[in-house]
Structures are given as C-alpha cells and as structure tokens.
C-alpha cells in the first residue's frame with residue numbers, strides 16, 4: 001500500500017484495536033432481523049439463528065472495522081439442510097461497496113455442504129471460489145476466520161487457509177478493499193432457487209425450523225471511530241502466509257476445491273480476470 005492512501009484513510013477515519021476480549025454476543029452484535037428467530041443465549045456465549053417458512057434471521061456487529069482478524073465458531077444446520085444458506089460476511093455500505101463472503105450452502109443429509117466464497121471490491125464481485133470441507137460442519141463448532149490487512153485477505157477454516165486475495169492494486173490496478181470500513185453480518189435464509197445442486201434440491205419445510213449456532217466471536221480489528229495508533233502495531237497487520245500455510249492452502253485447493261472462477265474459461269471468454277494470472 002502506498003504512503004498516501006494510508007494517510008488518507010487515517011484522516012478520514014480514526015481507529016483503534018478493539019479489546020480482543022471477545023466472545024460476548026450481547027457486547028459485540030445486534031440481532032438485526034428475523035422477529036425473534038435470532039437469539040442470544042447462555043449469558044451472551046451462544047447465538048442461534050433459525051429459519052422457517054415465513055422468515056430467516058440475522059445479526060450484525062455493532063462495530064465497523066477497517067482491517068482485522070475476525071474469528072467465529074459456527075455449527076451449521078444439521079440433517080437435511082438443502083436449500084438453506086448460512087451467510088457470514090464483511091460488507092461496507094457505500095454504493096461501490098467492498099465485501100468479503102463466506103456462505104455455507106446446505107445439502108441433503110449425508111451430502112456435503114459447499115463453502116462458497118467471494119470478494120467484492122468497489123462494487124465488483126464475480127470472484128467465486130467454492131470448497132467442500134474435510135469434516136462434517138454440522139457435528140461440532142468449527143472456526144471460520146477472515147484475515148484482512150492492507151496486503152491480503154485470507155479465508156481460514158480452523159486455521160487452515162482456503163483462499164488468499166492479494167492486494168494487486170499497484171501492480172495490476174485491481175481495486176483492493178482498504179478505505180471503506182466493513183461491518184460483520186451473518187444470516188440464515190432460504191435460497192432453494194440456487195443453493196443446492198444449483199436449485200434442483202428444494203428446502204424440505206417439514207424439517208423446519210432450521211438452526212445454525214455461533215460461539216466465540218472475536219474481532220481483533222481496527223474499529224471505526226477510534227484512535228488508529230494501537231492498531232498499527234498488531235501482528236496481523238503484516239501477516240502473510242508462511243511456507244507451512246501455503247502448503248495447507250495448496251492441499252485444500254487441490255483436494256477440496258469445487259469451483260474456481262479463475263479456471264472458468266467458458267464464463268470469461270474474453271480472458272480471465274487479471275488477478276487470476278500469476279504475478
């Protein structure tokens with residue numbers, strides 16, 4: 001990142017590293033929709049979202065962040081979850097918004113969930129990558145994380161990187177999310193027009209209500225509206241993937257990747273997006 005864009009955002013926003021105390025949903029989030037279907041339980045240690053035929057539900061972080069390391073433990077809808085989607089994403093609110101997405105696409109009992117990921121920069125997405133998981137995400141809580149710093153975005157599952165989106169603004173002119181603060185959102189909703197086998201498998205409402213559970217939200221992040229100095233010294237601000245992490249990333253991408261927009265030549269007949277070519 002250049003000197004100047006850095007100082008411009010410092011002028012616009014003031015940030016500080018949030019206390020990484022973490023975990024208490026009463027302090028960190030608001031249940032934002034779903035008319036009682038989203039619940040904070042166990043003194044703030046557990047949050048559940050539910051979905052039935054009339055509505056899903058969702059929550060959002062109280063704070064907005066500009067860079068951070070965000071972890072959340074999630075236990076996805078068990079059983080026949082076909083048609084349901086649990087979304088977990090960061091998004092800014094400007095018209096040309098930035099967004100970093102995890103979406104968990106449910107499936108019939110015994111068939112694998114798909115983890116769908118996307119990155120929007122300046123309102124432009126179309127950067128889908130999808131993965132199977134190497135465990136059953138409905139049996140236990142697993143940690144799903146975003147690393148977002150000035151040089152890269154990394155999606156992690158239980159500390160294993162699935163995907164890296166690098167800042168290639170200087171080298172290739174690809175916009176990178178670096179000046180719009182983002183809020184964290186999560187929701188459980190019905191997407192049976194596309195989610196499971198491309199919409200072939202519909203939601204079985206006789207199984208409703210569907211429920212996803214969340215624990216240990218931890219945003220070690222620069223919070224909008226507070227002093228930036230504490231944030232600059234955070235280790236994750238300069239974090240990269242070391243050799244071991246790069247090996248794990250390779251392992252995931254060669255064994256569990258379902259879809260990669262960067263290899264979809266049919267979709268991009270004029271040529272793959274610029275970030276898809278090696279540096």
Ligand SMILES: *[C@@H]1O[C@H](CO)[C@@H](O)[C@H](O)[C@H]1NC(C)=O
Pocket residue numbers: 105106107108111112113114195196197198
């Ligand atoms: C659901 O299971 C089917 C059959 O194994 C698989 O093709 C599909 O990728 C799975 N996931 C989704 C979200 O459709």
